[in-house]
Every structure is written in structure tokens, then in C-alpha cells.
Amino acid sequence: MKNSNTDIRRFMQSDPRALTFLALPAFALFIVFVVVPIISGINISFTNWNGYSQEYSYVGFDNYRKMVSDPQVWTAFKNTLIYGFGSTLVQTVLGLAFAMLLVNRFLFRGFARTIIYLPAMVAQLIIGYIWYFIVTYERGALNDIVGLFGVAKVDWMSKGTRAVLIIMMINSIAYCGKTMIIFIAGLESIPNMYSEAASIDGANTWQSFRHITLPMLLPAMTTSLVLNIIGGLKMFGLVVAMTNGGPGYASHSLSSLINNLYFANQQAGYSAAVGMFSFVFIVLVSIVLRKYLEKKEEQYNG
Amino acid sequence: MKKYAVVLCVFALVAGTAFAGGSQEIVDDGGLHGSLTVATNASSPTFEAVEHIIDLFMEENPGVEVEYTSYGSDYENLMKARMAANDLPDVFATHGWAVNRYAEYLRPLNDLSFASRLSPSIVDTVTTDNGDIVAMPITSEQSGIIYNKTILEQAGWDEVPATLEEFYQCCEDVKALGVIPVYITGKDTRIQANMMDIMAVAMLITSNDAGDNAERLYDGTFDWSKWYPVSSFITDLVENGYTNVDATTADPIYTSEKLAFGEVMFNFNNQAMITDAWTLNPDADLSMMPVPGYKEGDSQIWIGGERECYGIWKDSPNMELAIALMEFMARPENVEYVCNAAGMPSGFSDVSPDLKLAEEYEKYSDLKIYPYFDREWLPSGMWATMRTIGGALTAGEMSVEESCSTMEDSYLSLMAQQ
Numbered sequence: 001m002k003n004s005n006t007d008i009r010r011f012m013q014s015d016p017r018a019l020t021f022l023a024l025p026a027f028a029l030f031i032v033f034v035v036v037p038i039i040s041g042i043n044i045s046f047t048n049w050n051g052y053s054q055e056y057s058y059v060g061f062d063n064y065r066k067m068v069s070d071p072q073v074w075t076a077f078k079n080t081l082i083y084g085f086g087s088t089l090v091q092t093v094l095g096l097a098f099a100m101l102l103v104n105r106f107l108f109r110g111f112a113r114t115i116i117y118l119p120a121m122v123a124q125l126i127i128g129y130i131w132y133f134i135v136t137y138e139r140g141a142l143n144d145i146v147g148l149f150g151v152a153k154v155d156w157m158s159k160g161t162r163a164v165l166i167i168m169m170i171n172s173i174a175y176c177g178k179t180m181i182i183f184i185a186g187l188e189s190i191p192n193m194y195s196e197a198a199s200i201d202g203a204n205t206w207q208s209f210r211h212i213t214l215p216m217l218l219p220a221m222t223t224s225l226v227l228n229i230i231g232g233l234k235m236f237g238l239v240v241a242m243t244n245g246g247p248g249y250a251s252h253s254l255s256s257l258i259n260n261l262y263f264a265n266q267q268a269g270y271s272a273a274v275g276m277f278s279f280v281f282i283v284l285v286s287i288v289l290r291k292y293l294e295k296k297e298e299q300y301n302g
Numbered sequence: 303m304k305k306y307a308v309v310l311c312v313f314a315l316v317a318g319t320a321f322a323g324g325s326q327e328i329v330d331d332g333g334l335h336g337s338l339t340v341a342t343n344a345s346s347p348t349f350e351a352v353e354h355i356i357d358l359f360m361e362e363n364p365g366v367e368v369e370y371t372s373y374g375s376d377y378e379n380l381m382k383a384r385m386a387a388n389d390l391p392d393v394f395a396t397h398g399w400a401v402n403r404y405a406e407y408l409r410p411l412n413d414l415s416f417a418s419r420l421s422p423s424i425v426d427t428v429t430t431d432n433g434d435i436v437a438m439p440i441t442s443e444q445s446g447i448i449y450n451k452t453i454l455e456q457a458g459w460d461e462v463p464a465t466l467e468e469f470y471q472c473c474e475d476v477k478a479l480g481v482i483p484v485y486i487t488g489k490d491t492r493i494q495a496n497m498m499d500i501m502a503v504a505m506l507i508t509s510n511d512a513g514d515n516a517e518r519l520y521d522g523t524f525d526w527s528k529w530y531p532v533s534s535f536i537t538d539l540v541e542n543g544y545t546n547v548d549a550t551t552a553d554p555i556y557t558s559e560k561l562a563f564g565e566v567m568f569n570f571n572n573q574a575m576i577t578d579a580w581t582l583n584p585d586a587d588l589s590m591m592p593v594p595g596y597k598e599g600d601s602q603i604w605i606g607g608e609r610e611c612y613g614i615w616k617d618s619p620n621m622e623l624a625i626a627l628m629e630f631m632a633r634p635e636n637v638e639y640v641c642n643a644a645g646m647p648s649g650f651s652d653v654s655p656d657l658k659l660a661e662e663y664e665k666y667s668d669l670k671i672y673p674y675f676d677r678e679w680l681p682s683g684m685w686a687t688m689r690t691i692g693g694a695l696t697a698g699e700m701s702v703e704e705s706c707s708t709m710e711d712s713y714l715s716l717m718a719q720q
Contacts, residue, residue: 048715048718048719049719050682050683050716050719051382051386052381052382052383052385052386052403053385053386053406054388054406056719059718066715070711072690136548136551136553137547137548137551137552138548138552138556153547155547155548155550155551156551157550157551158548158550158551158697159697159699160697160699243551244489244490244491245690246488246491246550246690246693246694246697247488247550247551247693247694247696247697247699248690248691248693248694248695248697248699248700249690249694250694250697250699260686260690263378263379263382263383264378264379264683264685264686264689265683265686265687265712266382266682266683266686266716266719267683267715267716267719270715
């Protein structure tokens with residue numbers, strides 16, 4: 001036994017490339033859970049499979065052609081953009097504000113940070129159900145509150161655009177804690193000497209925020225923007241819990257539409273095609289975004 | 303050595319997991335032994351009733367362990383995934399789709415002793431084109447529209463509305479009383495899909511001017527502009543103020559309460575909802591009326607079919623146990639127990655449960671029972687489209703014309719899969 005262990009050790013040390021073997025388990029998992037599903041997804045997207053039968057036939061590019069003129073897909077795409085970019089904007093503003101507020105030492109700072117971060121640890125679906133009971137028409141907390149001011153009850157989620165905006169806001173509020181944590185880390189890594197030098201030169205708070213804090217925060221900004229946008233573009237749980245894509249299909253994100261087409265509508269082939277579109281789109285957005293932000297970082301930090 | 307011990311342990315664990323469950327053997331005592339999985343989408347009170355019968359089965363066969371689970375609203379998705387993997391529960395509920403969706407995976411039951419006892423009015427709905435009975439309906443359904451008898455009288459009506467025009471007039475009269483005429487719970491759009499599913503039969507199939515709609519729906523040549531009145535049914539109700547204000551978002555969990563305490567007049571649900579409401583208020587004056595005729599001279603109809611209905615997976619490794627369980631469930635006293643608990647008619651000709659609504663059914667016993675529209679005249683998968691357009695029509699997010707073309711698109715692509 002001892003000999004074989006020494007052999008392995010010797011083999012590993014003999015050539016640094018041998019260490020690549022250590023990546024094998026991760027590589028195997030990646031193949032099984034990412035590469036194979038993507039390839040099988042591409043395959044399904046060229047079929048008319050209903051999602052459960054053992055038989056199906058190939059239909060060429062029919063599913064992709066159908067997608068171009070399908071109002072459901074375009075509505076879901078538009079909503080996905082709102083969920084992705086809208087949430088990111090609100091989340092960044094809120095997250096940055098909280099981070100600026102909570103970076104300085106004061107009593108209960110840890111407690112305040114925890115409270116703001118807490119919702120980020122709860123599953124999207126659960127957040128969705130909790131908020132559903134707040135915005136629901138009958139016995140909803142929000143309507144009770146507006147009722148105090150003598151305003152008539154509103155059926156908040158009954159109109160598509162309003163439902164989309166409400167879901168976007170809820171997503172932003174629920175997950176701004178994550179952004180806050182990233183920004184706090186960023187803020188704490190900025191050396192004090194810059195702002196001290198600036199204040200000696202007579203810079204006011206806004207000027208020092210605009211020309212020192214913000215540029216120095218760019219690396220944190222890159223991380224948080226990429227994470228938030230991808231998170232928003234993949235929005236699923238909140239939509240399912242709050243509207244299930246309704247009214248009609250007005251609040252579907254691409255993810256929830258894919259789920260609905262695949263399972264409920266039994267158009268697995270078509271759903272896979274929409275899935276491919278969503279996949280390519282998210283990949284493109286993250287590549288472009290990363291490139292842009294890296295360039296910005298270089299500009300500022302030389 | 304340690305290494306080998308670990309490998310052995312892992313092997314034992316994997317093998318243990320792989321062979322655990324589902325094993326069946328007949329031992330010397332002559333009784334059945336093994337385990338069985340049974341899945342359903344049933345909710346209370348049907349679920350508890352079937353669970354009770356399964357407990358009795360386990361008492362009679364102490365060597366058998368039956369795992370009975372309800373997946374609730376996730377049931378259909380889960381079953382689709384399991385069908386795709388060709389790995390199904392030994393016995394499972396077919397919720398109205400025994401023939402059009404599950405038949406490929408079901409064992410024909412013609413050779414079992416209960417097959418000849420199935421009610422003639424229901425057996426066709428679980429029989430494939432080549433004569434295979436693929437599922438066993440314990441309860442059956444005879445549905446129309448749930449209504450409140452007291453409110454009907456207060457609104458000045460002696461009889462339930464017999465045509466669509468009368469139905470709208472009745473809604474108007476009920477509205478004048480300050481009661482919500484039709485309660486729609488759009489948080490779960492199944493309610494709107496159900497409304498269209500029922501009305502479509504009256505409008506497109508049984509109406510005197512239905513023409514050859516049925517054949518054209520079967521062969522894929524249906525003119526979808528004819529769907530217009532079905533979608534309009536939803537928009538007319540909403541636009542005339544015959545529904546609750548929050549029709550788009552109301553949660554179905556409140557339906558039984560609203561019915562139980564007379565806050566609403568009509569609701570499109572099956573008998574189980576009335577049974578549920580009676581648990582909250584046993585005095586609720588609720589009943590079931592047949593679906594009104596579309597136009598003057600059209601007959602009223604009932605909508606029905608199988609309800610709590612089970613089939614056996616054709617590749618089940620526990621076939622003998624599955625058959626024994628089905629035969630046990632089919633015993634008249636067990637069928638009657640489930641029917642009484644659920645308040646539903648039975649799917650067997652020799653079992654007539656003691657139903658509170660028996661009088662109503664007797665009164666309209668000459669009316670014909672038709673299947674749900676999507677189960678008979680649409681390809682599997684259209685239910686989701688009906689849910690989508692139902693929700694959009696209620697919210698005013700879609701015009702009636704758009705809903706017709708959405709139905710057409712979905713119909714054509716699903717027909718192409720067949």
C-alpha cells in the first residue's frame with residue numbers, strides 16, 4: 001500500500017501537467033451537467049418533441065422560424081431585458097447607497113447590514129410568495145396601507161406592464177443586499193489617503209465621490225453588474241410565484257416562458273429553440289459587458 | 303486494505319440503493335410481498351379517501367408496502383418528465399388523459415375482473431381506439447356550473463338559466479342584489495380555461511348550428527374564427543361587471559369560502575368544490591346546474607368524464623402487486639367510500655353512492671353528458687394555451703381575435719406532433 005501511494009506522489013511531482021488530473025472530477029461534472037444538456041438541447045430544438053413521448057421527428061429550422069414571429073417570445077424577451085437591466089440599475093443604486101451608509105462604523109452597523117442582506121439568502125420563489133400576499137387585491141397588505149389614505153383598492157398585478165415593473169422592483173429590493181456587500185468590500189479597499197488628499201485640495205463630498213470613490217469602485221462594479229444582469233436575465237422564481245407569466249403571457253421572462261412551453265404547452269422542441277436563443281443572448285451580453293467594463297477599468301486605473 | 307474496505311462500502315451502498323424498493327417476491331405464506339408506488343394529483347378530500355383504501359389494502363396484505371403520494375399541481379409536469387425517462391410509478395392517476403396522453407405507457411385492463419363493471423357512460427373515455435381499457439375510473443364527474451339556490455330565488459328565478467342569454471340576464475339580476483355573479487380566480491388560470499372548456503362544447507359541438515365542427519377539429523381543418531364566441535364569453539362577463547374586480551389575480555384558495563357564505567352566485571368547478579364549501583358551512587345552499595344551451599332551442603348539457611382514475615404502468619416491475627391493488631380498490635364498498643367522501647358519482651355501474659346532489663342529477667337525468675372540450679376535440683397540450691388566453695382575456699391584455707389566432711397557431715403545431 002505504502003509503495004503505491006509513493007508512486008502516485010512521485011508521478012504527480014514528476015510533471016506539473018500531471019496535476020491536470022486533479023481537475024478531472026470537476027471536468028466530468030461539467031461535461032455531464034452542462035455540455036451534454038446543451039448538446040441535447042440543441043438536438044431537441046430541431047424536433048417537434050412533445051416532451052414525454054418516446055417518438056418525435058425532426059423539423060429542421062421550423063422552431064427557430066416560428067420564434068421570429070411569435071409575440072409570446074418577443075414579449076418575454078422585452079420583459080427579460082427589463083428584469084435584467086432594470087433590476088441591475090435599481091439594485092446598483094440601492095446597493096451603493098446602502099454600502100456608503102453602512103461602510104462607516106456605528107452602533108448596530110452589523111445588524112443593519114444583516115437585515116439588508118437577509119432577503120438575498122431566501123429563495124426567489126419564497127420571496128415571490130411573500131410579496132404576493134403583500135400586493136394581492138383582497139387582504140393584501142399594500143391595499144390595506146393605501147386604504148388608510150382613503151385610496152380605492154388596486155388590483156396591482158392585473159396589468160402586464162405594471163406587473164413587470166413590480167416584479168423588477170421586488171427583485172431589486174430583495175437582492176440589493178448582495179450588491180451592497182460587494183460594494184462594501186470595494187469601498188473598504190480604497191485607501192484613505194486619496195480622499196484626504198482631495199479634501200486638502202478643497203474637493204467637496206460629491207467631487208470626491210465622483211472622481212475618487214466611483215472610479216476606484218469599478219472592479220466591484222464589474223463584478224456586481226455582471227452578476228446582477230445575468231441574475232435578472234435568468235429571472236424565473238419570482239415570475240412563477242407572483243404571476244405565473246400572467247396576465248396571459250404579459251409578464252413572462254424567457255426562462256418562465258421556456259418552462260411553460262416545455263411542460264404545460266408540450267412543445268419541448270420549440271421550447272428548446274427558445275432556450276438556445278436565451279442561452280446565446282445571455283452569453284453575448286456577458287461577453288460584451290465584461291469587455292466594456294474591463295476597458296473602463298483600464299482607462300481609469302491605467 | 304483500507305482502500306479496499308472503502309471500495310467495498312461504496313459498492314454496498316450503491317447496490318443497496320439500486321436494489322432497494324420495488325422488489326417483489328412471493329414467499330411460502332402465499333401472501334403478496336414487496337412495495338409499490340402510487341401517484342396522484344388528487345387533493346383533499348379525495349386524497350384522504352383513497353389513502354384510507356390503500357391503508358386497508360396494506361392491512362389485508364401485511365407484506366406489502368404502498369407509497370401513496372400526491373404531487374398536487376406539479377403532477378402533470380412531473381409525469382411528463384417521468385414519461386420521457388420511461389420511468390413511471392407502478393400505479394398512477396390519469397386525470398382525464400388516460401387515452402390521449404398516457405395510453406402509450408398503460409397496461410390494458412380488459413382482462414381484470416372489474417373491467418366489465420365499469421359504467422357504460424364512462425368506459426369509452428378510458429378506452430383506446432383498439433378497444434383497450436387503459437384506466438379504472440373510481441369517481442366520475444357530472445359537472446356544469448355551481449350556483450347558489452337561495453340567491454337564484456332572491457334574484458327572482460324559479461329555474462336555472464337554460465340558455466346563454468338567460469344566463470347573462472340572471473347575472474344582471476344577481477349583480478343588482480349586490481352579489482358577485484361569477485367568481486373567477488385568475489391567479490390560477492385553470493378556472494378560465496375550464497370555463498372555455500365547458501362553454502366550447504355547448505357553443506361548438508352541441509349547438510344546433512354547430513355543423514361539422516367536431517369532424518373538422520378531429521381532422522385539423524377547423525376554422526378558428528369560430529372560437530370567437532368562446533373567448534367572448536370571458537370578455538363579456540368581465541366587461542359587463544359580472545365578475546369579481548380581482549378576476550385576474552384572485553387566489554382559488556378563497557373559492558370555497560366565497561361559495562360557502564353566499565358571497566358569489568356562479569363558479570365553474572366540479573362537485574368537489576361544493577363538498578369543500580360544505581365543510582366550511584354545511585348549510586350553504588349550493589347546487590350544480592347543467593351548462594346552458596348556446597342559443598334558443600339548444601339543449602342544456604352536462605360535462606363529465608372520469609375523475610379519480612388509475613392506470614398501471616405497462617412496464618411496472620411489480621405488476622402482480624399493482625393488479626392486486628387495483629382489484630382491491632375496485633371492490634364496491636371501496637369505490638363507494640371514495641365517491642361518498644369526494645361527493646362524486648362513481649365510475650362503476652354497480653355502485654351508486656349517497657350523493658347530496660342526487661336530486662339535481664335526477665331532475666336533469668335526461669340531459670346528455672359530454673366530455674370536456676380539450677380532452678376530446680383538441681390535441682394534448684392545448685390546455686396551456688387556453689390558460690394563457692383565458693388570463694389575457696380577463697385582464698384585457700389580448701383581443702378576442704388575437705385569442706382565436708393564438709389558439710389556431712398552438713392547435714396546428716400540436717396537431718403536427720401527432
